[in-house]
Amino acid sequence: MYRVVKVLNNNVCMAHDKNGVECILVGKGIGFGKRQGDLIKEESVEKVFYVKDTENKIKFSDLMEKVRTDVVGISEEIIAMAEKIKGKKLNEHVHIALADHLAFAIERISMGIDIKNPFIAEIKALYKEDFAIAEKALEMVKERLGIYLPEDEAGFIALHLHAAVENAGLSVTLKNTRLVSLLVSIIEKNLSRKIDRDSLDYLRLVTHLRFAVDRVAKGMEVANELLPTIKRKFKKAYRIAEEVANEIEKELGKKVPEEEKGYLAIHIQRLLPN
Numbered sequence: 001m002y003r004v005v006k007v008l009n010n011n012v013c014m015a016h017d018k019n020g021v022e023c024i025l026v027g028k029g030i031g032f033g034k035r036q037g038d039l040i041k042e043e044s045v046e047k048v049f050y051v052k053d054t055e056n057k058i059k060f061s062d063l064m065e066k067v068r069t070d071v072v073g074i075s076e077e078i079i080a081m082a083e084k085i086k087g088k089k090l091n092e093h094v095h096i097a098l099a100d101h102l103a104f105a106i107e108r109i110s111m112g113i114d115i116k117n118p119f120i121a122e123i124k125a126l127y128k129e130d131f132a133i134a135e136k137a138l139e140m141v142k143e144r145l146g147i148y149l150p151e152d153e154a155g156f157i158a159l160h161l162h163a164a165v166e167n168a169g170l171s172v173t174l175k176n177t178r179l180v181s182l183l184v185s186i187i188e189k190n191l192s193r194k195i196d197r198d199s200l201d202y203l204r205l206v207t208h209l210r211f212a213v214d215r216v217a218k219g220m221e222v223a224n225e226l227l228p229t230i231k232r233k234f235k236k237a238y239r240i241a242e243e244v245a246n247e248i249e250k251e252l253g254k255k256v257p258e259e260e261k262g263y264l265a266i267h268i269q270r271l272l273p274n
Helices: 054-066 069-086 094-110 120-126 128-145 151-166 170-191 200-218 227-233 235-252 258-271
Strands: 002-009 012-016 022-026 047-049
Touching: 002 022, 002 069, 012 069, 022 069, 047 069, 054 069, 054 094, 069 094, 069 128, 069 151, 094 128, 094 151, 120 128, 120 151, 120 170, 120 200, 128 151, 151 170, 170 200, 170 235, 170 258, 200 235, 200 258, 227 235, 227 258, 235 258
Parallel strands: none
Antiparallel strands: 002 012, 012 022, 022 047
16 A cells, blocks of 8 residues: 655655655556545555665656646656556656656747757657657646647657666767757758758668667777778768768767778668769
8 A cells, every 4th residue: 555645636645655764656547636644555656766876866756846747647658658658667767857847848839939959850860759748748748637748858858768768878860960959960061951850861861870879989880891892982971971880970079980981881872962
């Protein structure tokens, strides 16, 4: 049995477990009609979250003082939904970061300030599952709070979810997304055209760039027996790949292996006119 500390919405409660440890409960209708001190049966609960880190506990407590309870409640439902869909546990810091972000986004919308996400195309392509969850999150906000958040906001929510799943800081996820966007711009400048953001070519390119950046950041190397042939046959593509590699090196402070440049050149070659 759990004892209610605070009802956040009809589906989310703060509670104490049988050992008196504070937790967050998520379950359909578990908060409906409940008051502080009421009991909730374990079988009614779909998800239990614990914020264990001392610093995170302090931050979450502070958050509860500043942010609307219904916003925190929806944030917890989004986290529970994300864990269920992805089949992975999210880093506990997301309980603070996501609610804080949602509250800020809602505040901006209520003040008539547009939310713009310059990396929306990259986020859609790189983090498809997270973006799909984020779109469902926007539907929840609209349905429960009567607040419409734009698609750009789904991109920001997706970044929070991806960072929490990968146990990477949001700043790292955002930095890598920014870098991929910059690399696409470099390629487009050399092609003298924009790449259709809805095309398979674009999806392949940004996916490869994402993993290339990740490999370079981790110091991983790949074998490429075709490198001499690529250099000889795809001269323009390889030159563009070198320019892209230079930008990666500048941003990450790590050397991009020749073999990695070769694979980049193959993807760039597909975008060049025959």
